[in-house]
Amino acid sequence: MSDHLTVLIAGAGPMAAAYAAVLRDLHVPFAVLGRGEDSAARFEAEIGAPVLRGGLEGLPADAGRRFRAAIVATDIDQLAPVSAGLARAGIGRLLVEKPAGLDPTQIRATAACLAGLGCEAFVAYNRRFYASVRRARELIAEDGGVTSFHFEFTEIEARILAKPRSAEVLANFTLGNSSHVVDLAFHLGGEPEVSAGATAGGLHWHPSAAVFAGAGRTRAGALFTWRADWSSAGRWSLDVRTPRRRLLLEPLETLAVQEKGSFAVTPAALDDADDRRYKPGLLLQTRAFVSEAPEETALARLSAHCEALDRVFLPVFSPDGFESPV
Template identity: 35%
Template sequence: MRNWKIAVVGAGYMAQEHARAFASLPGVAIVGVCGRTRSRAETLAGLYGAQVCDSIEALQRETQADAVVVAVNELSMRDVCREVFAHPWLCLLEKPVGVDLAQAEEILAMAKRAGTRAFVALNRRSYASTRQALAELADDDSPRLISVLDQQDMVAARAGGQPDEVVRNYMYANSIHLVDYLNLFGRGDVVAVEPTVCWTPEQPGFVAATVRYASGDAGVYQAVWDGPGPWAVSVTNRQVRLEMRPLEQLGVQRRGERRLTAVDPDPIDSEFKPGLRHMAEQLVAALGGAPTSLASLDEATRSMALCADIYGLRGARAG
């Protein structure tokens, strides 16, 4: 079995969690870290006997890594990707890819010009609950109704130290996880987005929209901004209703039944940050030439575009 070498750009919380997930896999080694703060990079590298490099160019040259995990903040992602895409490694980019749709599209264009194969760490796709839900739906072609409940708190985001530009674009920074569920469960191209309660950046409140797919599937998105609410997703077809609330837990209600039956979660999602171990496995599979369920950069940008359409931000920043 070949030993795969993984490099990490970034040394914060998500970089640490990704590194832990990759390092737990057989035949995988964390070989290098490049971070904005040298002391944090040294701490992370020290856990795995990895090199600390002062630049992305040095990281690739000195480690000859097979893949790189890019876990930097939204405001840095575009410039970091420009450097990362100059080298021939497989890329896993933390979400969101850029602070808004315009940056996401620019990053996608850079990847295509460079011939870079890149995936995006939309880790809710890799939750055991999400994979269980997809398996439940796999053999039924009947139309689906997808309901997504979102909640965001801009006040809490600012209090937590998020920069104002990120907070103004928080539907990309954080709601993207919920919006992405629409495209994950909705089949075919988006043919219409119909906002029914419109985003008002000067007075955030409620947002609602209907999303229609070429397959006949329909999605209903509802968000509460600066108010109480859960994150929840449900998918209903002719035979089954699936509900994830919380997102890490799947409940199943079959036709003729009155109650949801809980599906046992995968213990791996409690041993690691949910979804990250499965994403690491999938990236390693991709390195070996196997198919992968990871979200491609194209797919992630498609969800950023849907987010823009739901919020009426196509071609514009959020505030």
């Protein structure tokens, strides 16, 4: 893939390293901008590419000319300020790790800032690019659409607390992490028209809720339900029904199919070599972003993501027990 300008990766952690591996194999030149010395040193040892230190203050003065695009792969609490800083420096196209900010207020403010600067921005929901999801989209189209779907976004508390995270990040963990499942569910199932939900309980690190449940209808008439219980057992999953079959993504990287009229559930054959070689979904997502390839249609625009905050995410994560027309 030819490219005469360099893509900037903002961040030097594991996610940045995953992007670097993909960009290298796509033959897209890149530079890396880091903030902490430890993460920069680890990145250089793993990837073998230099890291500019100093965060935004280390950004070259001619960044707008040197970098045609940037991938923002920082910690979640830095996504919004770094995105705004890169846009102010003149970089006109951004791919920002989900959910593009710490909370809805910050995400909306960042989107307004970028739009005012004429910066085109996307949110990196890489699960949209899984081989399992691509195959599910094909089968849904072949079958004439979705009739119903169910999704679960239970998180495993022990795994979450095993990593150092700020209280603010933990308190916003639904949007910060579980949004992957919710985004994917409505990406495949269709935009919601009406939804009703409720939450219960709470955890010391996530006091607003521990149990989530609800239901609704899409604009195309498909019914949907959701459930998550962070105080119990469970996992991420998506169960989609069409007029001809059931499509089960559990885990999301896999696809199992149950044909109408049969009890048998069989694994679907997937062209998932790229998902095995790289972080799943990342190759196609990155290629869509840097080359404006046909897969770009699956990229989530930041403007659409802001609209989805009220229409999609908040009715699931913070419904307050009332019906929410969306």
